[in-house]
Amino acid sequence: MREYVKYFVKRIGFSIFVLIGLSIVIFFISRVVPGDPARISLGPNATEEAVQQLRTKMHLDDPLLLQYVYWMEGAVQGDFGDSLMTKRSVIEDVREFLPASLELIFLAALIHIIFGMVLGVVSAKYNGKWPDTVIRIFSYVGIAAPPFVMAVLFLLIFGYWIPILPSIGGRLSPGITVPTVTGFVSVDSLISGNFHALSDNFVHLILPAIALALGNMFQEARITRSTMVDNSGKDYILMMRSQGVKNGLINRKYLFKPSVIPTISIMALDFSSMFCNAFLVETIFTYPGLSRYAINAMLRNDLNAVCAVVLILGIIFIIANIAVDIIVSILDPRISIGSGGN
């Protein structure tokens, strides 16, 4: 157990170095891209003097290393400078857009984790029979079609042909507001007891979340299925069967538990990749999320915003990975106790 705690302390310590590395890379890349951020920010009509003033203010004339030190100094205090695009401080933008994206991604994660496993288990159980075949066909389609195709398709179906869900984005319908406490509309509406807002928020979230989740869901279903089918022929399952243990218990416990471990490991990656996929989905649904913000920042050379978003996503990626490692090590004692014999 102590080894185990030590391992995670080490992991977290190592993550800090990863973040520093990431910050160096993203900072220098952002400084070598062509274009003068000060000029872009002020527009073509600004005077040379004003531009120069902004350049000095942004430390753009200092040596790169010094710029990095200034920037890092601010970053650890949560100050990433001002966004050139929104003219607000970047951290304020992040505070507004990150919860929106997280809300979307959490719902998508919930969908793909639950249904991915359920479909995988069903597929494995009916291996080679029609439910497996149907799920397999949908899986190939779902994995092959990128989330934005799904997004457009869903909008067309549920927003236009069968208009039961809002096709205009945002997090809430116009006219409904909730007081901002956490920034998560769903949580805020729960806190304020506004269930109408909660359901309205859900209605806005569900389509983009499904569009985002489908690819991962089918991927996870496939992986769960194949590990379960593989493992069902393993000696340790045959051993239990040969002892006359009931099939239900074997499947539920001795087959399922070892089989979900690989699926859980890839969930961390899936979770992070959703931030990238979220960009197009957020754009299509005009959902005010961080991914859309980040891409717009990139297109407009808004370097402060880009650096901040990349760092934050890095932190989220690391947290997701560590969380998954903890879950996996709880499920698999070989990791937490250490495989002495092997």
Add this chain to the structure above:
Amino acid sequence: MGSEKNTGFEIKDLKISFKVFNGELKVIDGVNIKLNRGERMGLVGEAGCGKTTTLKSVLGILPKQAMLKSGQIMFNGEDVLKFNSAQMQKFRQESCAMVFQDPSSALNPIFKVKDLMINGMRNSLNTKDKSWEKEAYGRAVKALGEVMLPDPKRIMENYPFQLSGGMRQRVCIAMALATDRHLLLADEPTTSLDVTIQEQILHLIHKLSVEKDMSLVLVTHSMGVIREMTDRVSIMYAGTIMEVGDTKDVLENPGHPYTRALIDCIPKLTGDGVAEGIPGRVPDYLNPPKGCRYVERCPKATAVCREEKPQLVECGPNHMVACHNFGR
């Protein structure tokens, strides 16, 4: 649990094929094994000749691609192959158990020995009330003691990966013997263990089978093990039984060329170094030879061997051989 009824165990003319992409692998083609209660039978043959498949078919744990073509597996006068799933479960729970070849893959790596043993026998116990778990725990500890594991209570709390290979195999044997079963199928129980441990495990199996008056089918490659451990031996080649008889008799007067070749493969202390092995290899199961399956490798093969499948015929007291050349 009905031990009076145990009149023996017999496999009659078992034929099993495997469905594969380009046809049908006719792996088991006429296996006949008969052993009386308390007898220890060795099953010898080279790799890939269907020994494991035969044992798995007894417990109904063959993979899905396997197709049972014909045959009977008689236990206490009932045909195991005709059992419905409830009867099969009862057979597994009360009568028959198997020890697998590789103990490190036969124990689920992420559960404690305690969990595996207790749940392994939960349906094999007569106690159906709440005390079953306690009884199962007691039996598990006793069984671990019987397989000579020191400190059984500590082992119960261990995960399989915390045990050595020999200890794992002992746990597997303990699982098989924790309840009073009458038939033990041991599928090369020592192949994946190192030599010093092999000896211990074999002695253990022998001792327990005597103590518990259990019939044993022991699959092995080693003629030495056969001589030491078993009363009777069946020589198997490519899914058919070639020769069967009392161990001593078969080893001293082998009737089948394959048996002779196997015995010649044993390195001799006084001999001319390492034996050469049997040239050739196991036939293609997709298109097995029409007649005797050993024909391609047999030095004595004649025309009739290619055309006609030899039947097991008496060649001595309690000794049968399937060879056209015998007695000629």
